[in-house]
Amino acid sequence: MITWLSPLGAVLGAVLALGLYLIARGAPLTRGPDLSARIEPYLDRAPQPSRLLHQDRSEVRFSQVLTPLATSLARRLDRVLGGAESVRSRLMRADATESAEGFRIQQVLWAITAAVLMAFAGSLLWWVRGVSLPVLAIVVGCAGIGGAMARDALLTRAAVRREHRIMAEFPALAELLALSVTAGESTVQALERVSRLSSGALSTELDTALSAARTGTSLPEALQGISNRTGLAPVARFVDGIVVAIQRGTPLGEVLRAQAQDARESARQSLIEEGGKREIAMMIPVVFLVLPVTVVFAAYPGLALLQLSI
Template sequence: MPVDLSWWGALCGAGIVVGLLLVVAGAPLTRGIDLQRRIEPYLDQAPRRSRLLHDDAGGCSTNDLLAPLTRRAAAGVDRLLGGRESVSQRLQRAGLADDVEGFRVQQVLWGIAAGVLTAGLGSLLWWVRGASLPALLVVVACAVLAGVMARDGLLSIRARQREARMMAEFPAMAELLALAVTAGEGTAQALERVGRLATGDFSTELELALAQTRTGTPLVEALQGMSDRTGLPALNRFVDGIVVAVQRGTPLGEILRAQAQDARESARQSLIEEGGKREIAMMIPVVFLVLPVTVLFAVYPGLALLRISV
């Protein structure tokens, strides 16, 4: 036994010494510069190829293995749910890339995540209390469907929130455009100035339309594309006013001011309608919670006195 320990100690000590020597030899201060590194700065090097042209046939990652399965599942979800045009419109309204296939893949991943989480919780319940296995399978299937629909609902919510932000930004942007136009700038120059100085979702859409004009698209077509992407009535009227002013040469400043005033009136009307809806919603807890408790507190003492008298 002592002999074995001495040999193991010698081997460990030799390994430590060799490791220290390798560390010292590879340190920058002690490592020498070879001939290739000395002459490399003085040689003409070939341009580096793009990574898109490299052959990666030798490697295989997990994403490469799962990509065909997720694509098939996404195609199945697309065939089951349908509505590619609706999804494409909502993606554009939400300010996302118009990639319906990628969105379907996200729905599949959300459904898988919901199904795995539900299966884990259900298996724990089945192991503790002995729940029914068919019922667990039904619950998991419902969870998968709920995950898929939750991603779709989240996209709709994001699109509505972006539209609300754009409508909140629209009056100020219209007045800035009217001010720039009345100051003597042309329509395209005014749009570029406002899009460059302003921030927000509306300015992002305006910058996208102006970028299309820089690539050769006419200003009218670019603005019509912005109107089609947003789908808001106020922005449609705004684009129509600019198009009419560009094509017919009508004064644009007064039109923009009138549209900004109409947008503010529309926002004020929307706030009044939202307040009316919230007022009706507040009646539900008052009628079904506060009022029964109040009646109970008012009637119970009388009933108690009647019992005592009887």
């Protein structure tokens, strides 16, 4: 009975020690003053209203307790994994609202959730079948790493999906822009018309560039932001052509028509490449599923007759 309770007692003791450590770490006597508490006496504040007129009912939330711990773990994860520039680039390509630090915090939360779920399932197996604790600890650690990697894979998938949507919208928007400029509109008017009449990821990027141009940024710099955010070579070539035409004063209609034709050719080439990949993928079920079944149906009657004759 004592040997059966010793692992459970060790786990409970470790949880109790961790809780006492967190309480002692967060106590006012051991917690140092933060930046806001140090500079608050030197700031001018409005007179506080009477407590009889204002009743503060603020409560401490569970998220406020976990935020400092999650932030610290996210910083350590970023130092271990690195690749902050890659994360920022993929967040920009996926049009995500969170920052790189927020993404690392999400990775930590995913890792903790996966580890807790695996620990719960492993504790049930340990209770029923007596699974080895070192093996269970290794599995829980692998589950945490898998949770962090799964969040990273989801970010990459979101960025790739948005790039596919942009490339699907790109030829039509390029032709609309070429028609607008050929009809006599200026570059800004053509961009505003195309962004207003269309909807999608690329039109959103056009709206962002026009908003930056209205706030004082030059139009070439605002358009260069589209290629920097998307990271797609056809879009970058298209933007470079518009920028060069604006800066050098060349006829923009001919440039846009050529760029639209290049966009159509790029889309057609992408479809051909995707068709080739799908054709190779279709060979897998044909070779490993349909062909063996056909061979079995063709050879089984003859084998049955041979067995009967023998």
